[in-house]
Amino acid sequence: MTFLPKPTLHHPDLPTNALGLTRRDYEGAVSTLCAGCGHDSISAAILRAVFELDIPPHRVAKMSGIGCSSKTPTYFLGTAHGFNSVHGRMPSVATGANLANRDLIYLGVSGDGDSASIGLGQFAHAMRRGVNMTYIVENNGVYGLTKGQFSATSDKGATSKKGVANADSAIDLVGLALQLGATFVGRSFSGDKTQLVPLIKAALRHKGAAFIDCISPCVQFNNHVGSTKSFDYVREHNEAVNMLDFISGREEIVTDYEPGSVEIVAQHDGTLLKLRKLAADYDPHDRVSALGYLQTHSARGEIVTGLLYVDLDAEDLHDHLGTVATPLNALTEAELCPGSAALAKLNASLR
Amino acid sequence: MTAMQRVNDFVVRFANVNGSGSASANRLFAQSILRMGVPATPRNMFPSNIQGLPTWYEVRVSEAGHCGSRGGTDLMVAMNSQTFEKDVEGIEPGGYLLYDDTKPARGLRHDITVLGVPLTDLCNREYSDPRQRQLFKNIVYVGALSALLDIEPAVIEQLIAEQFRAKEKLIPANVKAMHLGRDWTLQNLPCPIGLRIRRSDRVGDRIFIEGNAAAGLGAVYGGATVCAWYPITPSTSLAEGFSRYVKRYRAEPETGRTRAAIVQAEDELAAIGMVIGAGWNGARAFTTTSGPGISLMQEFLGLAYFAEIPSVIFDVQRAGPSTGMPTRTQQCDVMACAYASHGDTKHVLLFPQDPHECFTFGAQAFDLADRLQTPVFVMLDLDIGMNDRLCAPFAWDDSRRMDRGKVMSAEDLDAARDFGRYRDSDGDGITHRTYPGTHPTKGAFFTRGTSRDEYARYTEDGAIYQHNMERLLRKFETAKQMVPCPIRRDAPEGARYGAIYYGSTAPAMDEAVEILDEDGIALDTLRIRAFPFHDDVLRFVAEHDRVFVVEQNRDAQLRTLLVNEGEIDPARLLRVLHYDGTPITARLIVAAIAQAISDAKIVPLRKPAPKVAS
Structure with a gap:
């Protein structure tokens, strides 16, 4: 980490977004993570995605659990509320927050320990309930804050910095998310901003449970030979199935592609996803075949990345519960309290 | 032997088989006494079982209005052959036994009055469907009891009509079953016996309801909009009560959509997590649970205490420790709730005595939680939670307003010199908060379970930590004047x-x-x-x-x-x-x-x- 405070002066020519804000307006506190940490790249990608989507930063609620990854919401969107909750329980806190006010944008940031070990249950249930949120796991396969223990996403046979081999099978969060009914599933790499930023933008604009597994190497404890989450390993084994461009309504679509190689799909809010196929046989609208594809390629040691699944007609938890359009935290006393007349009637029925 | 002679002051105990449909017939019996103006208090002693194990239903009749359990049995309605001998043993000398003498019992006591009614025979003759034979048998014994205890049949008929208002076809069949038992008893047994119900006016305007339903109603009146819960006896009927009243009172007229969210969580950890997330985001939220759930929620409760997030927990206590006796009552979670979670914590507890206070405290808990920005526990137990109880009618003052506590709006933030989430500007230990999304540039803060300064910035400075812990004590002192007084x-x-x-x-x-x-x-x-x-x-x-x-x-x-x-x-x-x-x-x-x-x-x-x- 650096001890140098960020200068508060803005360059006068910094580009602004539709809200007239610059990227500096989307920054947070200085990161206290290790220099070169993959997580800081993801924070930067989140910042850029929110900026480019013209989202007012204070309309985002940043939710996290405990761990290195869960600390990062302090480092972006400083004018947004954040909630660093307890270990592995971010999904339930985010679910409750979402129930209280369906109008905010919920961004959950978690780690592989937080979501695949202690919080696997809550991760699973947030996905199956369709909580309208973007759920990013900054996946480094290791416990950083407690100095280098394996996490549940460490691959079997991968070795620790001290040379110990991991004997347990890895939990594949992408596979789980697909199986559990997540309606947007992606995987990316902290070192590939061109892939990651559009994925985050699309996830933020997705209605429903949007999950991104982002491999994010730990420079301190999991970046050595023998690790399957190191920068080198991930670069060598990364197999992107598609390249996503996220297009908000105001941009012009330029047809610069071969017919059949690109698919343009519209999301509910009018935004467009432009998907350039890299793997000819991959269909991101077919949950079942996506699962098969992922398993086949994972068995070959490949890390499949890209937009892996999207359901454009997804519903969210509020749809399932039939709650009103008004955020529950904004309902008035008159709308909530039935009053004394109703009570008198009820009393009469209880005699 | 002198047979017991008592008017409006005795205990009837029903011994039944769980799942035989006796509960509604027994409730009908208790209500018929109330309708005659005589206070009666039922208590359901049930096993942790759905079907087959023994269950008892005690009705204490007390013109003097004593609602507590008395102990002992003056009239036993012995409908369970598994427990028959023990049930007969439990009758007070001079008391009465009502049983199904289709199969005559042997070796009965001589110091009690034995009343045999051939219930199975009567039902087998009248009904051909096995389920009907079983269900109507319960109504038949209510009819027999009406003859023995001098309960007015018109009162029971009226109650049956009210109960089956939505399924009118069932009214005549039930009335007929009641008269089947009543007529046989009048013709074959000396009626009434020494225990009698005499019309009185001691019920007054009181209502008859279980504490869990009353607390659920209190949550509706208290403005709760988020309920996250995990099923556990004896608290489940509280969440169900809330759902029922939400359906009745919280539908948006134009759309039919609901002004509340009820989520059955995957466990108690998730339930309290959702409550805390919703409370943080400005909704009034609660969970309902029992001892094992309280144990699971400990870490989160410490977070809510330290990060100061309003949350309401209804704890319907049952016998612990561990799984304990899930369907038996105790007040055994007092310490677990008062000092819930690791580290130095203290929590606000409310102790309702009956369904009336379950309603009142159920609503008030949300004002207290918002005002004090902390978890508030409403401590019911199985005895008041799951039993219908006669209590003062619910009351609500329409001029009352929800107390949302110290919440700053965008205008407040613009007008304020400074915003420090954990700065005690009023000296009462209670600081100001903002809801997420309030203001584009002001009032945002990072909520965390780690130590922080007055501006919610992370710190491990011992003096600042201690200052904050002292403030939390000051806040607890402030709470003394706000909670219901003794x-x-x-x-x-x-x-x-x-x-x-x-x-x-x-x-x-x-x-x-x-x-x-x-x-x-x-x-x-x-x-x-x-x-x-x-x-x-x-x-x-x-x-x-x-x-x-x-x-x-x-x-x-x-x-x-x-x-x-x-x-x-x-x-x-x-x-x-x-x-x-x-x-x-x-x-x-x-x-x-x-x-x-x-x-x-x-x-x-x-x-x-x-x-x-x-």
């Missing part, structure tokens, strides 16, 4: 001895005071309704030589809390405990207190009085 009742001449009690112990205690008074033992009483303890509690203890603390757990948990928080000499607080899972009785309290006082008289004055346990 209710004191002094003996006319004043008394040397006092008794402190709380929650579902109230009706048994009320009755015990009357009995002790008749025996010449004067007792001042104080019913504690909340923690932190009001100053009046310490004053009460100071004003008496000895104070009995009456409670339903093994370890005298409230007494421990009194000793700990009030720095009271433990020798001055005498334990009166009952914790076998049945509701506490006046008989037990009277015996324990009378014994202790008589023992104290022969003990040299310098020695402390012995501790009393039961």
Whole structure:
């Protein structure tokens, strides 16, 4: 980490977004993570995605659990509320927050320990309930804050910095998310901003449970030979199935592609996803075949990345519960309290 | 043998097989007595089972209005062959047994009146469908009881009509079954027996409802919009009650959509997590659980205490530890809730005594949670939670407004000089908060379970940490004046001895005071309704030589809390405990207190009085 405070002066020519804000307006506190940490790249990608989507930063609620990854919401969107909750329980806190006010944008940031070990249950249930949120796991396969223990996403046979081999099978969060009914599933790499930023933008604009597994190497404890989450390993084994461009309504679509190689799909809010196929046989609208594809390629040691699944007609938890359009935290006393007349009637029925 | 002769003052106990459909017939019986203007209090003693195990339903009839469990059985309605012998054994000498004599029983007691009605025979002759034979048998015995106890049949007919208002076809069939039992009994047995119901006017405008439903209704009136819960006996019917009232009172007229969200969580951890997330985001949120759930929620409760997030927890207590006796009552979570979570914590607890207070405190808990920005526990137990109880009608003042506490709006933030989430600008220990999304540039803060300064910035500075912990104590002091105050009742001449009690112990205690008074033992009483303890509690203890603390757990948990928080000499607080899972009785309290006082008289004055346990 650096001890140098960020200068508060803005360059006068910094580009602004539709809200007239610059990227500096989307920054947070200085990161206290290790220099070169993959997580800081993801924070930067989140910042850029929110900026480019013209989202007012204070309309985002940043939710996290405990761990290195869960600390990062302090480092972006400083004018947004954040909630660093307890270990592995971010999904339930985010679910409750979402129930209280369906109008905010919920961004959950978690780690592989937080979501695949202690919080696997809550991760699973947030996905199956369709909580309208973007759920990013900054996946480094290791416990950083407690100095280098394996996490549940460490691959079997991968070795620790001290040379110990991991004997347990890895939990594949992408596979789980697909199986559990997540309606947007992606995987990316902290070192590939061109892939990651559009994925985050699309996830933020997705209605429903949007999950991104982002491999994010730990420079301190999991970046050595023998690790399957190191920068080198991930670069060598990364197999992107598609390249996503996220297009908000105001941009012009330029047809610069071969017919059949690109698919343009519209999301509910009018935004467009432009998907350039890299793997000819991959269909991101077919949950079942996506699962098969992922398993086949994972068995070959490949890390499949890209937009892996999207359901454009997804519903969210509020749809399932039939709650009103008004955020529950904004309902008035008159709308909530039935009053004394109703009570008198009820009393009469209880005699 | 002298047969018992009592009017409007006796205990009827039904012994049934779980899942045989007896519950609604037994409730019908209890209600018919209430409709005749005579107070009656039912208690369901049921197993942790869906079908097959024995279950009992006790109805205490008391014109004097005693709602506590009395103990003993004056009339046993023995409908379960598994427990028949033990049930017959439990009848008071001179009492009565009503049983199905289709198969005659042998070796019955001679000091009781045995009343055989061929219930199975009557039903087999009347009905061909096996399920009907079973269900109507229950109504047939209600009919028989109406003849034996002199209950007006018109009252029962009216209740049947009300119960099946939505399924009118069932009304004549049930009325017929009732008369089948009644007519047979009138023709074949001497009616009425020595136990009788005589019309009275002692019910007044009181209502009849279970505490869980009342608390769920309280949550609706208190403005709760998020309920996250995990099914657990005996709290489940609270969430179900809330759902029912939400359906009735919270539908948006134009769309039919709901002004509340109810989520059945995957476990209690997730349930309290959702409550905390919603509370943080400005919705009034609660969960409902029992002891095992409280154990699971500990870490989150510490977060809500330290990060200061309003949350409401209804704890319907059951016998612990561990799985304990899931369908039996106790007041055994007092300590687990008062000091929930690791580190130094203290939480606000409310102790309702009956469904009326379950409603009132159920609503008030949300004001307290918002005002104090902390978890608030409403401590019910199975006895008041799952049993219908006669209580004062619910009341609501339409001029009352929700107290959302110190919440700053965008305008407030623009007008304010400075915003520090954890800065105590008013000196009451309570700081200002903002809801997420309030203002584009002001009022945002990072909520965390780690230590932080007044501006919610992470810090490990010991002085700042300690300053904050002291402030939380100051806030708890402020809470004393906001929570429901204790209710004191002094003996006319004043008394040397006092008794402190709380929650579902109230009706048994009320009755015990009357009995002790008749025996010449004067007792001042104080019913504690909340923690932190009001100053009046310490004053009460100071004003008496000895104070009995009456409670339903093994370890005298409230007494421990009194000793700990009030720095009271433990020798001055005498334990009166009952914790076998049945509701506490006046008989037990009277015996324990009378014994202790008589023992104290022969003990040299310098020695402390012995501790009393039961």
